[in-house]
Amino acid sequence: MNALTSSFSVQGHIPVMLSEVLDYLKPQANKVYIDGTFGGGGYSKAILSTADCSVWGIDRDPDAIKRGELLSNSFPKLHLVETEFAKMDHALKAYDIHSCDGVVLDLGVSSYQLDQAERGFSFRYDGPLDMRMSQSGPTAADLVNHLPEKEIADILWVYGEERFSRRIAKMIVKQRIEEPFKTTQQLANLIRNVIPADKSGIDPATRSFQALRIKVNDELQQIQQGIQAALQLLKPEGRLVVVSFHSLEDRIVKNIMKQAAGKIAQPSRYDPQALITRKNPVTYRLLTSKPVRPTEEECRINPRSRSARLRAIERLPFSEQKGLSS
Numbered sequence: 001m002n003a004l005t006s007s008f009s010v011q012g013h014i015p016v017m018l019s020e021v022l023d024y025l026k027p028q029a030n031k032v033y034i035d036g037t038f039g040g041g042g043y044s045k046a047i048l049s050t051a052d053c054s055v056w057g058i059d060r061d062p063d064a065i066k067r068g069e070l071l072s073n074s075f076p077k078l079h080l081v082e083t084e085f086a087k088m089d090h091a092l093k094a095y096d097i098h099s100c101d102g103v104v105l106d107l108g109v110s111s112y113q114l115d116q117a118e119r120g121f122s123f124r125y126d127g128p129l130d131m132r133m134s135q136s137g138p139t140a141a142d143l144v145n146h147l148p149e150k151e152i153a154d155i156l157w158v159y160g161e162e163r164f165s166r167r168i169a170k171m172i173v174k175q176r177i178e179e180p181f182k183t184t185q186q187l188a189n190l191i192r193n194v195i196p197a198d199k200s201g202i203d204p205a206t207r208s209f210q211a212l213r214i215k216v217n218d219e220l221q222q223i224q225q226g227i228q229a230a231l232q233l234l235k236p237e238g239r240l241v242v243v244s245f246h247s248l249e250d251r252i253v254k255n256i257m258k259q260a261a262g263k264i265a266q267p268s269r270y271d272p273q274a275l276i277t278r279k280n281p282v283t284y285r286l287l288t289s290k291p292v293r294p295t296e297e298e299c300r301i302n303p304r305s306r307s308a309r310l311r312a313i314e315r316l317p318f319s320e321q322k323g324l325s326s
């Protein structure tokens with residue numbers, strides 16, 4: 001992380017891979033950009049400071065929108081919309097925004113959410129077992145207190161890749177009979193007591209908390225829908241930059257971008273399916289052949305960035321789009 005990154009931290013929260021995000025997004029004057037995961041507003045602040053442009057900050061967390069209102073006092077071209085980023089295309093139509101010149105997405109939970117014990121995202125603090133980004137709907141406590149044992153195990157395995165998922169689920173169901181789960185520490189301590197410590201030093205509760213958070217917020221479906229919406233909003237030469245933090249997220253980002261850029265293998269010409277499969281027109285170009293990782297310096301200064309992966313894609317100018325009928 002360099003001086004540029006630190007200068008755009010907001011209330012001590014540092015935007016991850018900011019220099020790389022700006023390099024790929026290339027903000028320009030009089031253009032329109034979307035910060036689809038506004039969070040602390042670090043990316044929005046940097047984009048607005050880099051070019052005389054407009055930014056639409058989107059977040060489903062009402063607390064993020066409130067923080068953004070303070071930032072908009074200094075940046076009148078920052079506009080805020082409280083909604084899921086998966087619905088950005090529909091939400092922006094209400095403001096007569098039908099296309100844009102760039103979108104940035106920082107996936108997963110924000111530092112603000114992790115650092116607020118009352119939001120219940122982190123096992124580092126004792127707070128209500130909540131984990132809802134939108135602050136509405138079923139909580140993590142609702143899931144662990146009411147779902148069948150098998151369903152809890154499946155959530156921990158699929159979304160957290162937790163190899164002890166069955167053991168944890170069995171103990172959750174046993175424990176909740178005596179006392180329902182209400183706090184983060186209740187659940188974290190149970191997990192720590194029933195599975196061995198990780199040799200890497202990672203807290204044993206990490207994967208289970210990740211899994212429950214993803215399930216509570218339907219994050220993987222949000223990512224799929226959000227990236228598709230962003231791609232559709234891009235003008236020719238517009239760019240989408242996505243920062244993800246674990247393999248489940250990155251896999252979705254990679255596959256959607258590769259498909260959009262025509263990099264997904266087509267059926268063999270000897271395969272009968274090829275006779276009925278029409279090749280989609282290629283209207284996007286990958287800007288990253290593999291994920292870009294943070295520098296050693298940034299990882300040292302901002303440990304949250306260690307698992308970050310950045311991927312970027314550009315919508316081709318009309319003159320370069322292939323496979324379109326004239």
